Amino acid sequence: MIRWGILGAGRIADRFAAALELEDNCTLYAISGRNEEKLNAFKEKHPCEKIYLSHGEMLKDPDIDAVYVAVPHHMHKEWSIKALNAKKPVLCEKPAALNEQEVIEITACAKANHVLFMEALKSRTEPAYIQLKKELKEGLIGEITHTKTQFCYAFPREYFGKTYLTQPEAGGGLLDVGVYCLSWPDDLFTGDMKVDKICGNVYNGLDTYLDVHLRYENGTAEIITGLDRPLPTDGWIEGTKGSVYMKNMHRPESYTVTLNGQEPYIVTVPYRNGNDFCSEIHHFVSLLEERKTESDLVPFEASIRLARQADTIRKTFTEYSMEDLRMLEMQEKILQYPSFENEDALILGNRIAELDKEYGMGVAIRIVREEDNLILFQYVTKDKRQKNFEYAEMKRKASLACGHSSAWANIVMQVKESGYVNPEGALPAGGAFPIRTKDGTLQATVLVSGLHEGKDHELILRALCEILEEDVPVPVKVIG
DSSP, X not given: OEEEEEEXXXXXXXXXXXXXXXXXXXXXXXXXXXXXXXXXXXXXXXXXXXXXXXHHHHHTOTTOOEEEEOSOGGGHHHHHHHHHHTTOOEEEESSSSSSHHHHHHHHHHHHHHTOOEEEEOGGGTSHHHHHHHHHHHTTTTXXXXXXXXXXXXXXXXXXXXXXXXXXXXXXXXXHHTHHHHHHHHHHHOOSOOEEEEEEEEEETTEEEEEEEEEEETTEEEEEEEESEEEEOOEEEEEESSEEEEEESTTSOSEEEEEETTSOOEEEEOOOGGGOTTXXXXXXXXXXXXXXXXXXXXXXXXXXXXXXXXXXXXXHTOOOOOHHHHHHHHHHHHHSOBSOOOHHHHHHHHHHHHHHHGGGTSOOEEEEXXXXXXXXXXXXXXXXXXXXXXXXXXHHHHHHHHHTSOHHHHHHHTTSTTTOOOOOTTOOOSSOEEEEEBTTOOEEEEEEXXXXXHHHHHHHHHHHHHHHHTOOOOOOSSOOO
């Protein structure tokens, strides 16, 4: 019987403890944290022998056979190393640490102590993923050419800045859930990862949304991560002979195979014990029983590579300056109409819709006359929903509040010397652009939502430049 100690008593620890109850050879022995009331509530829900108000004191307990590190990201390195030095096998919640160097230090400590360490990357331990990977190696869809993975959720805005998940050092979508997205191409392709292009939202170093296109030695990948919007947590794999779609790619129970020229079929592989945490627990315990110090499913080098890849992506985050704001202001000054009537709105909206076809993604388009809030033009592609117009109106609010485009509102918040404060309910991300006449009067606001915010802004600029026969610089940098 493996007696577990859990460091931390948060949501993920709660789910882990529930899974432990389903494993015959495991028991929850102890829980540690700082809040005694919270620990007692945890113990009432998940009975255990001991609670500790100190992680360090729990690690001294000789009756603990393994520990699960479920503390905030920035504490993973510290407590993984302390546990390993105490000769406790460690299953550490993903990400293993904040960066490559920290993961190297953790794995070096595990090797020095001859103690098992594993990053809890459960997606690689799920039966459905293991079976799919075996079939892919056998040539199920031929040579794999491309993967796409996405994991986005809407973190409550009222908690932004009040939790480690919204702090630049330890938070952001890439660090929190990006490891799941990066895991697929890392596991299926070879060679070093290179960033081809990146779009997204980065506020003061915190990535709230990213769409990253990557290149490997033998394939390409796209990952989408974020904590500012909900998106299906899905994955796609393309090959020379077909494709695979996997719902809930971070904890799959099935996948859909479509071979060239054939009807798709579904393969179902349930969770162990009906719980998505049980497979990683079972795998870890099997390693313990076999006296292994490293997982073959999540080896040290994989954890190090994934951290390195996240580091590489973070290094591409754009830093903005007052010069970028001036460029956006110049765009607005040049792209002004002699007059702006209903017919002009129709022409502009139609041109945006036509240009959007080049982007391979649908959009929601709206043009609003500002003197009376009348919608002069509205169009939505079949893949978009009412939510896109809601996002667009939030961008419009940001544009009206700052007196410039919503892309300007995005950048001004990142220029420390600006002092600009975004109003509540406004979304400072590219996609709302003011339509002014030559005398400077605001006539309307054109809104686009559905691409990635930098591309929303770019799409509007391209249409305006064509119609007004003007030429303005379209920024290479990410705008929102």
